[in-house]
Amino acid sequence: MSDPKSASSPPVQVTPEERYRLIAEAAYFRAQRRGFVGGDPVQDWLEAEAEIDRMLAAGALPASVSxxxxxxxxxxxxxxxxxxxxxxxxxxxxxxxxxxxxxxxxxxxxxxxxxxxxxxxxxxxxxxxxxxxxxxxxxxxxxxxxxxxxxxxxxxxxx
Incomplete structure (x- = not known):
């Protein structure tokens, strides 16, 4: 089977539940990196959502995917x-x-x-x-x- 992360890969398809979990994890890690001090949880979520959607559209799966x-x-x-x-x-x-x-x-x-x-x-x-x-x-x-x-x-x- 071909490598799902190759440059010509189509967008990765995940279920809405998987996408939600990936976004939640990415938002959590954003807050964790700043020590959970300051910041805006909504902004963390929006930035994480954009990051995950870019990765999925590029045919890449985040490292947290099993x-x-x-x-x-x-x-x-x-x-x-x-x-x-x-x-x-x-x-x-x-x-x-x-x-x-x-x-x-x-x-x-x-x-x-x-x-x-x-x-x-x-x-x-x-x-x-x-x-x-x-x-x-x-x-x-x-x-x-x-x-x-x-x-x-x-x-x-x-x-």
Whole structure:
């Protein structure tokens, strides 16, 4: 899988709850750096919010994000990219000659099954505690790789 912090990374997607937690931590650390003396908590929050939003838009995750959260975000971004490719294949299928439509539809149904398997793995990871999710990581990576290869195979076949 690609590095989620590379220069060409798309914005990092986090849940509203994760974003809120990241902002709260950053605002806390701003107040802590000045010894909790003076300053304005609202200003700390606004500056922290801007900082976190810049980092997320640049495709970077703050250091406080756990390995599990980084893996989830990376897998979700990659799944979105494959979803776009699958949608493109569906458009191609709709334009295909009648005799190819059935064959194309079978391939797309198989891709849907692989995509659902990957979504299931991602949901399993979300439900695990920080320390327990690592056991599921290799299964999720395998499901992602299977889906990626299947999308490539179908795309080549119907070019």
């Amino acid at each position: 390995a599990k959260q980084r893996f989830q975000s990376q897998l979700e971004n990659q799944l979105r990219e494959l979803d776009e490719r699958i949608e493109s294949l569906k458009v191609q299928a709709s334009l295909a000659r009648l005799e190819l439509k059935s064959e194309f539809q079978q391939e797309l149904d198989a891709l849907e099954g692989l995509r659902n398997r990957l979504r299931g793995r991602l949901e399993e990871i979300r439900m695990q505690a920080e320390g327990a999710w690592e056991d599921l990581k290799s299964g999720a990576e395998k499901a992602w790789e299977d889906l990626r290869q299947a999308v490539e195979r179908v795309a080549k076949r119907f070019r």
